[in-house]
Amino acid sequence: MLTYGQPMTRTGNFSIYFIIRLYLLYSLIFFACTFLASCKQNKQEKVSLVWSNDKAVAIAIPEDLLETAGASADGKMLQVRVAKGEEAMLGDLSSKNGHVIFTPLVSLTRGLLYEVVVNNKVIGTVKVPLADAADAPVVLNVYPSSDTLPENLLKIYLRFSTPMREGESLQHVALLDQNSDTVKNVFLDLQPELWNKERTVLTMWLDPGRIKRDLIPNQKLGNPLQKGKQYTLAVANNWKDNRGLSLKEPFTKKFLVGTRDELSPDPKDWQLKIPSAKTNAALVISFGEPLDKFLLDETIRIIQEDNAGVAGRIEVTNQEREILFTPVDNWKPGKYRLVVQSILEDLAGNNLNRPFDRDTKVKTVKTDKPIYERTFEIKQPVSLP
């Protein structure tokens, strides 16, 4: 028995030396095992991701890792799969800087773990990190932006900060009535959905079969929106963007429904506020009603007397009731034409040539003009005496 303060006996010293040696041996074995294990781990970690434009587009596998696993360095024996999956992914193999590069048909999914497999044995794994939640997408705008909309409203545009997942809008967008109950069958189930090229603006149609007079959906279910009632457009925050990030927060927009609009917009009725020459002040065109935001961006041009277009910027303002046309260069005195393509629509889908649905029993002048024009004159600034 060893007690503190007593001299050590020979027998006691032997036991201590034995224990110390045994301890050192164990430590050595433990160190060696840990070292070997860590070496193996290090090799597995060498499987890495290849990034392009913030997307993991390929997996790089070191050739020596393949050779250690008994596979040829060209990578022909390897398979890549989602961890715990059974199916091998489709993709191309190439070689670069001592690595075999596996490029799948689509970019790798954030949050998923991938396995590199040779002869049914996992030789390496790699996880694609989740995107930074601070970059979560948001709904930037909803058009029409007015808070009073016609009973026969045809379209709603949603504009997001980043490209969103397609094909699932009806799972995330709802129209709620005054009691916060979801109004059913309001939006058209349209596949593929109508997105802009960047996939940041979605066009949603209110069911045209319910808006068009006398069609069965219109007779049975009535117009999707009822005059005098208030509604809330709600976008749920579980909608994900193309990086797998959900919307930062839900979005809502309240609006009141006004009367049905069955009249085509008429450029003759528009108010023009004409700037003076030698300035680049905006030409203000007021429509007297909100028009389609995205068609306004692309259907209006200002033309000089010599038919040359005036370079400038169009800004849609006042809840799509007016635009400001600001020229790049100062206005020159002279006559100009405001040229509007007839495809320009109001919020109910009435364009310059025809209302959304035309009653053929009512005699109306039917036009088929591609453009409508207004002329105006830019005058010299009035000089004060």
Next chain:
Amino acid sequence: MKKTLAFLVAGIAGIFFVAAIKPTTTTGFVNGTPEIKSISSLAFGPDGILFIGDSKSASVFAINTKDAKKNKAGAVEMKNIDKKIAAALGTEVANITITDMAVNPVSKALYLSVQHADGTPVLLKVNGDQISSFSLKDVNYSSVVLNNAPAEDAKDQRGRPLRISTISDLGYADGKLLVSGLSNHEFSSSFKSISFPFTDKQDEATLEIYHAAHGRYETAAPIKTFTTTEVNGKKYLVASYTCTPLVLFPMDQLKPGTHVKGRTVAEMGAGNTPIDMISLNKGSESFLVMANTARSVSKVDYKNIASFEGTLTEPVKGTAGVNFTLMPDMNKVLQMDKLDDAQVVVLQQKANGDVDLWTANDKNW
């Protein structure tokens, strides 16, 4: 004698020359990698030519698949095809959308287009229980741009066609590629007929198609899906609209620059959008088979459609007009294409949420 021989040689050379310049289905094709930005619609043309509707670049690409060996139609079946495709792409089901499906009428091979959540399009081929990638790198192809560039000169703004943002359907009939499109801004219909093989000159007819509801209310109406058929020797375009009516146009009325009014022959009921339409022949009878978002696949006899005359003056009652038969167990059909006159390949979402690929035959209806 020498002169005769010279004429003979010249004559033979002439025959070979004429044979050489006679256009083939791949006239104007080039080898390379087409810049396909999206695949929204697929349709097969002649000799294994696959038309790919690319909404993002507003173009149609004609790909020579070289898959033109005649094969007998065999039923295809793959349970949980969406999960299998997601695994093959290395992602989850929520990240993929099967945008279209087409059977090569010659080889009977099935092609699927898939869109990944990040917008990347993928073309896949199904052989038995195997899914493989159909690479669009270094292929033999040609293409046509659907949207004419906006005229820079104000004098030249006339006749500017609707800009398509989504190709809603493609079809090939009698040497013409037919394209219907939707715009994300304008509520209007665009229907084009483009000569194939494509030429540098845009040989196309752009038609504005109005839909007249019960002979009273007339609207521009976007076509969602269409097919062509022949009834009693007369060719028809059968189109289905976003507002659910089924409309018939005699093909000979579709002339360039005209505003053609469609004759409503039926309404498919409320809250429904057509997905796909095909024509099947059974003996001497021919049928329209149509998949819908809100109801089972419907079948109608073309004879009834062709003989239905009343709709321009009388309102269509219910889903009537012409009689539809709803096919049992054919709800939630997401895609559909014809394998042969007796078989239809169907992509269907089952009640438990699984998406299965299977082949319906005439016993199913």
